[in-house]
Amino acid sequence: ETGVTQTPRHLVMGMTNKKSLKCEQHLGHNAMYWYKQSAKKPLELMFVYSLEERVENNSVPSRFSPECPNSSHLFLHLHTLQPEDSALYLCASSRTTSGRAEQFFGPGTRLTVL
Amino acid sequence: DQQVKQNSPSLSVQEGRISILNCDYTNSMFDYFLWYKKYPAEGPTFLISISSIKDKNEDGRFTVFLNKSAKHLSLHIVPSQPGDSAVYFCAASGGNDMRFGAGTRLTVKP
Numbered sequence: 001e002t003g004v005t006q007t008p009r010h011l012v013m014g015m016t017n018k019k020s021l022k023c024e025q026h027l028g029h030n031a032m033y034w035y036k037q038s039a040k041k042p043l044e045l046m047f048v049y050s051l052e053e054r055v056e057n058n059s060v061p062s063r064f065s066p067e068c069p070n071s072s073h074l075f076l077h078l079h080t081l082q083p084e085d086s087a088l089y090l091c092a093s094s095r096t097t098s099g100r101a102e103q104f105f106g107p108g109t110r111l112t113v114l
Numbered sequence: 115d116q117q118v119k120q121n122s123p124s125l126s127v128q129e130g131r132i133s134i135l136n137c138d139y140t141n142s143m144f145d146y147f148l149w150y151k152k153y154p155a156e157g158p159t160f161l162i163s164i165s166s167i168k169d170k171n172e173d174g175r176f177t178v179f180l181n182k183s184a185k186h187l188s189l190h191i192v193p194s195q196p197g198d199s200a201v202y203f204c205a206a207s208g209g210n211d212m213r214f215g216a217g218t219r220l221t222v223k224p
Binding site: 004040041042043045048055056090092097098099100102103104105106107108 | 160
């Protein structure tokens with residue numbers, strides 16, 4: 001596989017469930033990102049990892065918990081979510097965390113919280 | 115606080131004509147700007163970028179113009195093709211900070 005892959009592509013969960021989103025990049029990049037895209041809103045940056053170290057956390061509620069075990073994999077663990085958390089969750093990677101580095105995005109996970 | 119705004123949620127143009135997508139930003143620290151294109155069921159893909167030291171960058175049918183004094187940039191697509199129909203996101207960065215707009219859905223009619 002090439003590029004950035006995300007699984008699952010669709011997820012429906014209840015507010016009491018625990019689930020995880022997975023992202024994998026095959027580009028040899030050092031930086032990985034989680035974004036949230038809600039309808040008609042800008043992409044919201046959630047977390048940034050550089051060489052497996054979290055470098056940014058944009059005031060994201062603790063019900064979202066990221067994990068980066070190595071530079072190729074990124075997880076987003078979800079627990080006790082709210083219906084307003086329903087959105088498209090996008091993973092991206094780039095060579096560095098510089099704002100000038102082109103980001104490569106995965107196809108996203110469409111999350112619905114009931 | 116939206117630092118990058120794309121005020122037109124949608125735009126429809128005829129095939130062969132010019133498409134102009136606009137983007138405004140508020141933070142004067144932004145010094146690099148990017149456009150991404152997103153098809154349904156796919157992630158955004160990089161299209162073109164421009165540094166604040168330039169006012170124009172061209173790549174084939176795509177040209178980005180930057181007006182620093184107005185904190186405004188635009189993406190011109192000419193001639194527009196039906197395959198250009200997608201959502202276009204503007205992004206602005208300064209250092210390690212990057213902000214995206216909400217996107218403009220472009221529809222190119224045959």
